[in-house]
Amino acid sequence: MPAATVPSQTRAAVTREFSIKADLTDAYPLKSPSELAPGECIVKLEYTGVCHSDLHFMAGEWAIKPRLPSVGGHEGVGHVIAINNLYSGNVRVGDRVGIKYCIRSCLNCDQCRRGFEQNCPERIISGFHVDGTFAEYMVAFTDHLIPIPDGLDSAAAAPILCAGVTVYNSLTKLDTPVGGWIVIPGAGGGLGHLAIQYAIARGLRVLAIDAGSKRELCLSLGAEAFIDFTECTNIVSAVQTAVGDPLGAHAAIITTASNAAYVQAGWYVRPQGTVLCVGVVQEVSGLPMARIIDAVR
Structure with missing residues (x-):
């Protein structure tokens, strides 16, 4: 009534x-x-x-x-x-x-x-x-x-009712061990800044990727490392260096609508790792399918 x-x-x-x-x-x-x-x-x-x-x-x-x-x-x-x-x-x-x-x-x-x-x-x-x-x-x-x-x-x-539940639900699909590295392209955006906080709450270490203007925000939310994609000439190598392992990160959650972000994740996520596809693109071209298939078989 x-x-x-x-x-x-x-x-x-x-x-x-x-x-x-x-x-x-x-x-x-x-x-x-x-x-x-x-x-x-x-x-x-x-x-x-x-x-x-x-x-x-x-x-x-x-x-x-x-x-x-x-x-x-x-x-x-x-x-x-x-x-x-x-x-x-x-x-x-x-x-x-x-x-x-x-x-x-x-x-x-x-x-x-x-x-x-x-x-x-x-x-x-x-x-x-x-x-x-x-x-x-x-x-x-x-x-x-x-x-x-x-x-x-x-x-x-x-x-939280959209951006929050979207990234939270995605992160629940991970079997990444506590202390594992997750890369978040678009980390300073509406989805990404929440993903940082949820990933840390799940015990993961966060490597944020975004423009330099988002560095302070990402680090203040708990990201351990930051890559400015506008200045970095080799994202894959930079990720490997940041996580301290040539195998790369354990996981990535793509929170930006970027073809390049998906392609790069195919190279810097380690074998048996996980790429969570959240950022909406109509199609992705240039994925390293041979490497992806080899990494999961």
């Missing part, structure tokens, strides 16, 4: 044609509490992050495209202000919650049962299939809301 007055229209940044320019309006339609379907709720948003994939969706740059008009965004934090009257779960009006990329899934298929709801064939993506977090109010689904702990600031929580 609603605990606050819910407007019939909301302020929102609306994509009406494929462009990174959105139309800011105060009159975007919003469901009333009586119109909510079972499992739906209304969230009054306080903060939202902007993911680079939002810009790709808005510009229509990928093969799959959102409907138009649409409201993007999938890194939102706010409070539940209304819930469908038939709902009997744990979410309550007044709860502070997070909105993530996968805003709903079937929760019953093989992917969902294994904890990979983002790969559910019936997944619904916030800001793509339904209106997202670039608004003051939005309709969300109770079974995929993320409770935000009291001690976590809302502004800090918002980017």
Whole structure:
């Protein structure tokens, strides 16, 4: 039941044609509490992050495209202000919650049962299939809301809901031993700066790669070594030197949309190591496939 007055229209940044320019309006339609379907709720948003994939969706740059008009965004934090009257779960009006990329899934298929709801064939993506977090109010689904702990600031929580969970989930795939080296290209970016912190929390040693302007940030977050890719003429050799082993690093998590970063990782990650592919590129050319195949067989 609603605990606050819910407007019939909301302020929102609306994509009406494929462009990174959105139309800011105060009159975007919003469901009333009586119109909510079972499992739906209304969230009054306080903060939202902007993911680079939002810009790709808005510009229509990928093969799959959102409907138009649409409201993007999938890194939102706010409070539940209304819930469908038939709902009997744990979410309550007044709860502070997070909105993530996968805003709903079937929760019953093989992917969902294994904890990979983002790969559910019936997944619904916030800001793509339904209106997202670039608004003051939005309709969300109770079974995929993320409770935000009291001690976590809302502004800090918002980017964790995409960049944070993306790199954290990737790092859980590693079997790199404690004390092993992980290289993070793009370490000073939205994904990379969180990857540094999560990798260190998992007991890994971090070698950060980024432009020189990001050196201080990366080192302050705990990276043990830093390579400025704008000045380094041989990234592979520099990695081997930094980790003190000609075999190279144990792992890499690519957090930049760079073809070169993927190719270089194919050379500087040691045999039986792991390259985590996070930075989105349309295709990668020049991978050293012979070395990669030899390293894992």
